[in-house]
Amino acid sequence: MRLSRVALVPVVFLAVCVLPFAAASPWAALVLLLPLAAAVWVLRVGVDVDDEAITTRGVLGQRRVAWDDLAGIRVVRNARLRLVTRGGGEVRLPVLRARDLPRLAGWSGGRFEVPQPPAA
Incomplete structure (x- = not known):
């Protein structure tokens, strides 16, 4: 993306x-x-998702996080997303926001699901 x-x-x-x-x-x-x-x-700048990993691209470089190394996704200030690795590190997802979580879950091939808000 x-x-x-x-x-x-x-x-x-x-x-x-x-x-x-x-x-x-x-x-x-x-x-x-x-x-x-x-x-x-x-x-x-952007994010590429494939079968093996998520790759974040910046102006000067890129960072690839394999699905096996992914511990979770964290929503931080201003609805920005960060990948949390099993080692405890975080990788910023530059163009994705919390509203993009369902789309990212679809691209992941079922590797994670987006929790639904509780029914009122």
Whole structure:
């Protein structure tokens, strides 16, 4: 799962906005690195799920957690998700939120289930 490519629209808007400032001097052209970095982030960051593991991808690297090494999933502040490994470590899931848990459970092939809220 990746961010929607629609997220590149504000990046293009940012590039257009900083273009006059960047044209002011050769050193000011360095601000064009900001939209470039934002575009790389939108295109690179995400989560891949396959039969063997969950792979989280960041701008500079990736981390692969095998299903056998997964102890659970923790919901932290702002409904963000973290994988909890059997060794006690945590791995951030960059683009997934608590609302994505049912979809992640489906991708896992039944390796975990999402608890349902109690009936009122």
